[in-house]
Amino acid sequence: MKKILGIGNALVDILVHIDNDKILNRLGLQKGGMEMIDAQRKREILEVIAEMPQTIATGGSTSNTIHGLARLGSVAGYIGKVGNDDLGHRFREECDRFGVIPHLIESKEDTGVAITFISPNAERTFATYLGAAATMQPAQVDTKILENYDIIHIEGYLIFNHDLILDVCQKAKACGLQISMDMASYNLIESNLDFVKMLLRDYVDIIFANEEEAKAFTGVDNVEALRVLAEYCPIAIVKVGKDGSYIQMGREVTVVSPVVVDNPVDTTGAGDIYASGFLYGLVNGYDALKSGKLASYLAARLIGHVGAKLPDDEWVEANKQRQQL
DSSP states (O other), X not given: OOEEEEXXXXXXXXXXXXXXXXXXXXXXXXXXXXXXXXXXXXXXXXXXXXXXXXXXXXXXXXXXXXXXHHHHTOXXXXXXXEESXXXXXXXXXXXXXXXOEEEEEEESXXXXXXXXXXXXXXXXXXXXXXXXXXXXXXXXXOHHHHTTOSEEEEEGGGGGOHHHHHHHHHHHHHTTOEEEEEOOOHHHHHHTHHHHHHHHHHTOSEEEEEHHHHHHHHSSOHHHHHHHXXXXXXXXXXXXXXXXXXXXXXXXXXXXXXXOOSSOOOOTTHHHHHHHHHHHHHHTTOOHHHXXXXXXXXXXXXXXXXXXXXXXXXXXXXXXXXXXX
């Protein structure tokens, strides 16, 4: 079985449901976007939401994907940087509990936090304090770890650290790994466009993007965006929400129908678990359609719950569904 390694910002998610946009306007947050915040702004936001109901869970885009792969039965490891604090200890314990091989680096900084505001239509707005995650340096990524894996999955949220993500890509290629990347946020793509183009052209083999990210990168929509992405990467995936997803492997385009969700609750992590399903299928010899169906099923099940991870009983059903594909 091929082994998959992930690297990303090890964060703890704080999820807050909101009834309207008033609090976003009060905090000056762009609805549907992702803002990187410092420690002072983190404290200010936490004070504002202190009396609001919250759900807290370990997260980070790649961490969520690797968690999903482990729950599907893949051999999966994770590189991230956490603080020597309660949240950092919780992060390591969850890796151990769910079968993720932890390659965690310890920092003197606090463990990072992603504050997520969930609108009534399940749209998400992020305010992210990277904390310890922002201090990860290229020298701390041990090449010997990469040598034990076949694919590395990298989150686009690392794009803010050009030196780190470029070093990881270079090390991965030197070790013979395929590189999978999730674009992560249209704001980051727009502000780092030339750098992202270089990464996709020179290093990335598998690219995941939602429709906003794909348009930010290509300037066009959906299938047209897919074709542009496929000029950069051998495997390209564009997710279009309730309309399903498009996959291009080589010259072949596959349309994956959506799995209908009657009562969507929270789209947090839907793209991450989609990547779990697709990568699981890829390393187990599934074709594009079968991989996409598994990915779509997992994403649909997830958005019926609050948070970026499926409950245990859902994984029982998910693995039954996997075996029936």
